[in-house]
Amino acid sequence: MSQPRIIVAGATYLLTRRVLLRHLLLRPDAAITQLITYALAVSAKRYGIHVHALCAMSTHIHVVVTDVEGVLPRFLQLFHRLVALGTKVLRAWEGPVWDHQTTSVVRLVTRAAVVEKIAYTLANPVDAGLVRCAREWPGAKVLVGELGRGVLRAKRPEVYFDPSNPAWPEEATVELTLPAAVADGSADDFRRDVAAELERHEAVARAAVCRRGFRFLGAERACLVSPHERATSFEAPRSLNPTFAVGRGHVDAISDAVSALRAFRAAYRDALGRWRAGLRNAVFPVGTWWMRVFHGAAVSDAALAL
Template identity: 70%
Template sequence: MSQPREIVPGATYLLTRRVLRRHLLLRPDAAINQLLVYALAVSARRYGVEVHALCAMSTHLHLVVTDAQGVLPRFLQFFHRIVALGTKVLRKWEGPVWDHEATSVVRLLTQAAVVEKIAYVLANPVAAGLVRHAREWPGAKVEVGELGRGALYATRPSAYLDPKNPQWAEEATLPLALPPGIEQENAEGFRDAVAAELERQEAQAHAELEGQGRRFLGADRASEVSPYERAMSFEGLRARNPTFAVGREQGDARRTAAAAVRAFRVSYRAALERWCAGVRSVLFPVGTWWMRTFHGVSVDGAVLAA
């Protein structure tokens, strides 16, 4: 049985979703970029999700978002469905688009973690050996200077979305929000911190590729590869599935977070066992989502609406 997922309103996450068998279905081009930005803008507005960073790689998507209303699973389901169905039309693709593994959801518990993971998202094309600097990547992305003050814009894609359906507006704009806890007067310092971390990660990627005797593919060649090919570079088995991050050299925060995750799971399992035994009055811990949404269980003494 999979571990229960704790969904807390106002939490910030690094989200990653991978394409089936590392096919290059999201290879950057105008149509795919338009689909991704439009779908993200519509989905974020529908579920009140604040978007901080985005990088669409050919084989996977990275996002950093804040789930203001505590409805992250609904947002992911809606967003990924639009992207998958639109991609199937654009690529004339039969079968699944997404990998069978669930979306990686990593809760970012400190400002250090937010800075590091946003830089990680932006640096992804560099770490993959595709472009020398993050700003050169031709896929849908956010740049450092846009953090907390820019916006992404797209018109409605012609693929899949019915122009007669009122839920698909002709245009969609996605404002880029500052992460929680960062005020406007501190925004420039936050962007400077992300820029410094991005520079560090880019330099690390440069050193690793040089050590391997490899060269960067380049934006033009990355845009010209067939979307039906697969990434063939070595990728180790994903043995770890982290649920939170606190940033480097944050030992006390890591121990506190790990203890909180264990406490939630223990409490959830105990409540679920009693509920399965027929005790419908049992209280589930704060952060319970699935059982509250689909079975209306009590959380903190009140039965919350789905």
């Protein structure tokens, strides 16, 4: 059984979903870029999700969002479903699009974590040895200068989305906002911090490519690879599934976050045990999603520190 996930209104997350067996189904051509952008805009609007950053790679998607209303699972279900169904049509693909692991959901607890994970998201094509600079990536993405002030916009794709269905507007847009962790500070300072962290990622990646005697693939060639091929670069097995990030050097924040997470899981296990024993008055900790939404379980009013 997987660990219960804390879902609370106002939390900011780095979300990652990977394609089955690292197939290049999300190759960054114009049709897939349009599909991903449109699906994200429609899904975010329906569930009140604030979008901060995005980078769609050929084998996975990174999005940084704030779940304003505490409905993240609903958003993920719709967004990933729309991308998968549209991709199956565009690629004439039979079978599942996404791999069998659950979506990686990492809560960003501090401003430093937000800066680092947004920079990490934007730097992905450079870290992967595809382009020398993040801005050169041809897929769906957000640029540093667009953080907190840009707009993602896409026309309705010609596949899958029925033009007569009012749920699918002719054009979908979503404004890029700043996370609450940085709203009280200077937006320009935040963008400068992200830019500096992004430059660090790019420098490390370029040095690694040079050291190994390789060349960057380039944007044009990245758009020409077969979407039915699989990535061949080495990828270490994913042994960890982090649930939160605090940023480098924030030792106190790590301790607090771990304590809150352990308290939530202990309280959840206790309440679940009581529920299974037939005690329907069992009270689950705040942040409980599945039991509250699908079984009507009671949830405590006491907030967690995470």
